[in-house]
Structures are given as structure tokens and as C-alpha cells.
Amino acid sequence: MTTTSDTTLTIDLSAVAENYRILTAQAKKAQVAAVVKADAYGLGAAQVAPVLRDAGCGLFFVATLDEAIALRSVLTNETIAVLHGLQTGQVELFRTHKLMPVLNTPLQVHLWQEADIPAILHVDTGMNRLGVSLTEAEQYRKSGFRFIMTHLACADEPSHPKNQEQLAAIKQLQKLFPDTPISVANSYGTFLSSDLHYDLIRPGMALYGLNPQPGKKNPMNTVVSLTSKILQIHTVDSPQTVGYGASYMVERPGKIATVPVGYADGYLRALGNRGTCAVKGKIVPVIGRVSMDLISIDIRSIEGEVREGDAVEILGQHITADELAECAGTIGYEILTRLGRRYRRVYI
Ligand SMILES: *Cc1c(COP(=O)(O)O)cnc(C)c1O
Numbered sequence: 019m020t021t022t023s024d025t026t027l028t029i030d031l032s033a034v035a036e037n038y039r040i041l042t043a044q045a046k047k048a049q050v051a052a053v054v055k056a057d058a059y060g061l062g063a064a065q066v067a068p069v070l071r072d073a074g075c076g077l078f079f080v081a082t083l084d085e086a087i088a089l090r091s092v093l094t095n096e097t098i099a100v101l102h103g104l105q106t107g108q109v110e111l112f113r114t115h116k117l118m119p120v121l122n123t124p125l126q127v128h129l130w131q132e133a134d135i136p137a138i139l140h141v142d143t144g145m146n147r148l149g150v151s152l153t154e155a156e157q158y159r160k161s162g163f164r165f166i167m168t169h170l171a172c173a174d175e176p177s178h179p180k181n182q183e184q185l186a187a188i189k190q191l192q193k194l195f196p197d198t199p200i201s202v203a204n205s206y207g208t209f210l211s212s213d214l215h216y217d218l219i220r221p222g223m224a225l226y227g228l229n230p231q232p233g234k235k236n237p238m239n240t241v242v243s244l245t246s247k248i249l250q251i252h253t254v255d256s257p258q259t260v261g262y263g264a265s266y267m268v269e270r271p272g273k274i275a276t277v278p279v280g281y282a283d284g285y286l287r288a289l290g291n292r293g294t295c296a297v298k299g300k301i302v303p304v305i306g307r308v309s310m311d312l313i314s315i316d317i318r319s320i321e322g323e324v325r326e327g328d329a330v331e332i333l334g335q336h337i338t339a340d341e342l343a344e345c346a347g348t349i350g351y352e353i354l355t356r357l358g359r360r361y362r363r364v365y366i
Contacts, residue, residue: 025246027361033239038073048215053222055081060355122148143187173206205230228350243334261306272318280311283358288346296336
């Protein structure tokens, strides 16, 4: 088969569905929403959301109103919640597209009170990012929200004292709203403790195969793989530098392969001289700086002949998004949400 792109991004939708089932089992009685903001973390909300719906998901979170309107054209009956909430002049759009705002400020609550649509109240218990304060929440005790939600700052660090602080605030919240379902946990929170499940969990990253249990074996299935092809091989027999800034020196005779993936494709520039790829199942280092459209890898350690056109694994079985993120000094979320638009995309 002839294709025009050397690089293929494969998104395994059955793995997303399986990950939803794993989260449902983990959540026991709690309902499991799906967070599909930022185009389902870069994987494509239009493809991912229907698969989650078919796996049983009835509630979806996006960040912005635009994302919600786009998602509505894909999901007819499911509830779509907008994390950034309801702003002046937007009530009719929320009504027309049957969207549910997450109310973050007293002004947003005020706008909603005149609107007669369902809503979630977001209470800030320590993030200091979005949400009304506990004190502000008191005056809305009789308002009839679908859910009360809050967000944990340190769910990925089980022993962080912030978790206990937030739990104490959540206990107060429960007293204020004894009859309203509560939502606290993201992916990390879901695996941190069943005490955090309450009535609804809101996982994102775990659906997409990132590890929700730092330092432990990843219980989720791999969703993303990214494979490219060697564009050119250089045989080096005298000491030579590689790439911009001559930042890497090949000292011994060997082979350098050039691969058509660069920072314009989301292969972060911070991976220069730090990232790894896999060729014929063997891990090899990225050498020199990452260019806009290219990287160089050192293939001297590969046994047998390597040819131009041979496959290079960028993400997949040997290199996870979490591992690549670690090399770049970032998190798997950033690797996924930056995945480029030039790749051939294949959904399986
Ligand atoms: C993004 C987000 C989530 C999902 O978080 P993950 O860490 O990806 O599971 C849940 N709740 C809120 C408020 C979010 O912004």
C-alpha cells in the first residue's frame, strides 16, 4: 500500500473501551464519566467519544463551549458538561445544544439561576484554580445541582498532606449538600483510594493509557502507538557532529539514522540528546537536537542490517508516553495533547 506519510499514529479504540471497563470495575458503585477535553487528549474526540458511549458512558466532560458544541454533533443523547462554565450571553447555546455547565463562580451561578438548565457546582477545596469557595457554596444549599464537584491538587502523590486537607473540606461539603451526588476523583484519585470515589469519577488520562498509579505497574491498556520510517542512514567513520549546534559528537565509527519526526509534530525539542526510539525491538538514543521535522538516532547497536525505510517506533510497546515524557521533563498528558497533525492517523 502506498501512503503519503512516513509516520503513522495508531489509536486503538478497543483499548479505550477496555480502559473504560477497567475504570468501571475499579469504581464499583460510582458512575464513570469520561473527560474528553482537548480533543480527547489529542486522540480525537469524534472517534473516541462514540466508543466510550457504546461502552456505557453517559456523561462527558469537555473544557470549552466550542468543544461541547462539536461533541454534540457526535453524541445525541449523552450528557455533556462544560468545565469552563457558563458565561454572559451563552445560556441559549447551552439550551439549544443541551449542555450542562460546571459553575465555577458566583456570577456563573447567578447566570444559571435564571436559565432553568441542569448544572454542576464546582467547589474549590484547595486548588485555588476554579470553583466557588466553601463559604460561597453555603448560600446555594437549596439550588438543586446535578452534582457537586471538586478537584484534587495532589492525587498523584498519595502521601501529600494536601490530600488530607482537601478531604476535610469535602466532609464539610457533604454536610452542606447531603442530598446531592458528589464527584472528586480524576484518574489518579480513582486508584488512590475508594474513599474518593463518592458518586461519580471523572477519569481522563487513564482512558488514554497513561499510568494512573505512579511508581506501580500501569493497569491500563496501551492506546497510542507512533511509528515512523528511517529516511536516511549516515555511515560515520571519523568523529562527526550531529544536527544543529553540533551538540552531539559521534566519536567512534557507526551509523546515524534520520527519522522524519520533529518538534512541529509534537516531538518535544527537550528530547534532544535525551529521548529514545526503538528499532527492531531495541532501544536507541536520540542524538543531537530535535529539528522541526527530523530527529537523528544512533543505530550502531542494532545487530544485522538496518536499511532506509525500516520502521522506527516512537511510541508503543517499547516506549510509553509516560516514559518519553519523563525524558523530556514533562508529563504524558503533554506528549498526547501535542501529538502532531501531519501523521497518518489510523483508528483500530
Ligand atoms: C482534566 C480533568 C479531569 C481528568 O483528569 P485526569 O488526570 O486526566 O484523569 C478531571 N476533572 C477535572 C476538573 C479536570 O480538569
